[in-house]
Amino acid sequence: MERPQRYVLGIAYQAGPDPRIATGADGSRDYFTPEELEKAAWAFNKSSRSIGLHHADGTEGHADTVESYIYRGPDWDLGDGVIVKSGDWLIGSVLDEPTWERYEKGEFTGYSPQGTAKRRKPSILTES
Structure with a gap:
């Protein structure tokens, strides 16, 4: 039996505001x-x-980033209500065995970058 690659691809961060999130x-x-x-x-x-x-400290090492890029379009409808748009940041990772098992059970449904940023009000709010 062939072993799965344990590869996942997801949106790390969407470009611009999401109109579904107030x-x-x-x-x-x-x-x-x-x-x-x-x-x-x-x-x-x-x-x-x-x-x-x-977002828990000390949990690194369960996924190896093998791809990380800005999607350049065209719009890509994933069929589940999510549309990947030009400018979105995508990350592809290979998960370790325990994390892959949890992913297959539906315990992981996406990426959420953890980091620091300076919050400021945009000078021009562009919504589409």
């Missing part, structure tokens, strides 16, 4: 412009490429 879990509505998101994605590639679990 307020985030922290009470704010944060987003990156496509240009700033590209800078963040490239900085990730240069520095850590580390993936942890559930």
Whole structure:
């Protein structure tokens, strides 16, 4: 029996505001412009490429980042209500065995970058 590659591809961060989200879990509505998101994605590639679990310290090492890039379009309908748009940051990872098993059970449904940023109000709010 052939062993699975344990590869997953997901949106690490969406470019621009998501019209479906009025307020985030922290009470704010944060987003990156496509240009700033590209800078963040490239900085990730240069520095850590580390993936942890559930934003918890000490959980790194369960996934190896093998792809990280800005999607250049056209719109890609995943068929589950999610549409990948030009400017979105995608990450592909190979999961270790225990994490793959948890992924197959539906315990992991996406990426959520953990890091620091400076919050500021945009000078021009562009929504489409």
